[in-house]
């Protein structure tokens with residue numbers, strides 16, 4: 340029918356515009372490397388902030404004692420405690436709790452957000468059992484993982500540059516988030532010192548390094564996306580402080596804000612961006628991360644419903660609701676292996692109230708999920724190639740048997756199998772089979788929180 344022809348034309352057009360041939364991915368990777376240099380050269384020199392983390396020593400495995408961490412990311416926050424055994428002792432004991440952040444707190448005031456967090460942390464501390472040991476007279480210490488762009492002034496202080504990922508609490512912007520948390524802890528009567536403020540990428544890097552000394556970079560693919568890596572301190576022109584003894588400094592790239600004329604942006608992306616809380620910002624993030632993939636699919640479906648009456652003469656009302664279709668839903672549909680695509684039918688019915696779909700229509704939906712996820716995963720691989728190039732690890736060095744390990748984490752990477760497989764195979768395509776033997780992508784399961792606890796240990800007030 341004419342409707343179906345029109346629908347297929349829209350899909351074909353999307354597929355073409357979302358295309359990421361290797362040549363394009365190489366251009367994206369090169370642009371990433373160029374921006375990394377520019378961001379390191381001067382403050383404000385690039386869309387990539389290339390933030391100095393003040394982490395110049397990564398965990399060695401010798402850390403010892405009881406430490407807490409608080410991981411505030413996108414939709415949930417986690418609190419954890421870990422008892423570290425020191426040299427050869429490893430992680431003796433570990434406990435965590437996860438709490439979801441009520442939607443209204445994400446756009447409320449600083450005090451309500453931090454009071455809520457501090458109260459949950461206080462509850463968790465109150466449950467500390469005998470298998471965790473704090474030496475008498477010592478204050479508890481905390482690593483604070485805060486997954487938003489922060490201009491740090493030391494390992495334990497930093498001001499929020501801007502919110503991302505659906506958070507928007509104006510009175511925190513420009514404030515020291517450690518001071519905000521510390522005041523909330525005091526209001527709770529909780530005696531605890533924030534010893535390290537880290538981005539989740541930096542935490543993941545630290546968590547990865549604790550287990551594997553070849554870890555040199557970390558990438559988060561969750562609600563948002565970001566990356567951090569170990570840079571040579573003398574390759575950071577904008578750093579005017581003393582050169583650290585280690586000669587190294589972890590850089591939080593804030594790569595979600597990367598943009599380049601080589602990125603395959605469609606009308607759907609432009610519209611998503613324009614309607615977002617942060618128009619013009621986090622363009623890379625809006626192409627590849629979990630908060631947005633489902634929404635892009637929804638926008639395309641909505642267009643097809645409008646222009647090709649895909650689901651009947653009127654557009655199903657639910658399809659017009661922004662962010663109603665989440666990435667876990669599109670992921671579930673994408674992974675549907677049943678012959679009649681039952682999962683797709685169920686999701687369309689339960690979430691969008693679209694019933695009686697034909698197999699042909701369900702297949703179209705799967706195709707859309709695939710196009711959008713594939714573009715995201717391949718661009719993420721290009722970003723990783725950009726980092727490898729900056730590190731000079733994208734080729735094999737003569738006579739060297741150097742392994743390069745990149746720690747990956749985040750709900751998108753963890754749960755969206757097709758996305759993960761595509762990312763990994765694309766990276767291999769980009770660097771070649773031979774080099775890819777020296778590059779390892781390692782899942783760092785919830786490394787961001789525990790990594791912050793390790794960093795709290797190495798920056799403890801007690802020698």
Ligand code: ADP
Nearest residue numbers: 412413414561562629667670749750751754755
């Ligand atoms: P955050 O990024 O908020 O710190 P996570 O790393 O746990 O938290 O990532 C959560 C995100 O991962 C969700 O917002 C969602 O986009 C994505 N996600 C979670 N589960 C799935 C899934 N089954 N399939 C695809 N994406 C998922």
Ligand code: MG
Nearest residue numbers: 412413539561
């Ligand atoms: Mg997180």
